[in-house]
Amino acid sequence: MLTILCIDNDQQCLTQLRHDLQLLFTEAFAISTATDLQQADLFLSQQYTQVALILCSQKLISANPLSIWQNEKYQAIRKIIYAREATAEQLVDSINIAQCNYFLALPYHTKVLQKIINAQIIDYNKSIINKCSNRLQSSDNSGKDEVILKQTESKLSHQFQEKFLDYSLYSDSNYPI
Structure with missing residues (x-):
């Protein structure tokens, strides 16, 4: 209980x-x-x-x-x-x-x-x-972890870049991207 x-x-x-x-x-x-x-x-x-x-x-x-x-x-x-x-x-x-x-x-x-x-x-x-x-997934995918990580990293960097660019459009910052 x-x-x-x-x-x-x-x-x-x-x-x-x-x-x-x-x-x-x-x-x-x-x-x-x-x-x-x-x-x-x-x-x-x-x-x-x-x-x-x-x-x-x-x-x-x-x-x-x-x-x-x-x-x-x-x-x-x-x-x-x-x-x-x-x-x-x-x-x-x-x-x-x-x-x-x-x-x-x-x-x-x-x-x-x-x-x-x-x-x-x-x-x-x-x-x-x-x-x-x-x-369970980590024990089942012992050889596939590297491929999954690379795919996730590429998606994350693309998402980050989009969000960062959106933010910079509305930012008061004088720094170029």
Whole structure:
């Protein structure tokens, strides 16, 4: 069974979130909690293959941005960060540092939270399927990789050149192409 991990140092908020998630996803997910990023990191190090989604308070991101958020092992896990009041700087940090997939403003409505989580789980499943598919393709195409890469590179350079030329037409730059 996949797990949703909730991280918050406010015990009342964590209890309410856990309660709401258990009502919404009783049979679909296990709901686990952590009161700080160290607990969450320990939990993830032991069971990261079972965790599909992390819900985390924005306060904890600011406190320790380089912990679990940038670990390559946890890339497939979807991350929702929530806050009561968020500044533009907090939103930027949540996206750039914590690499969150969704930012949720509190208070939330349970039906809205359910839709957000459902969408994130669909994205999680897609990323896992793509990862497995890529592994299968790489093992099946061991001799064909070089040809595929050359074709992709030629398409990319052509697309880049078109976009660059389009940009330069509208640019204020004085530099010639």
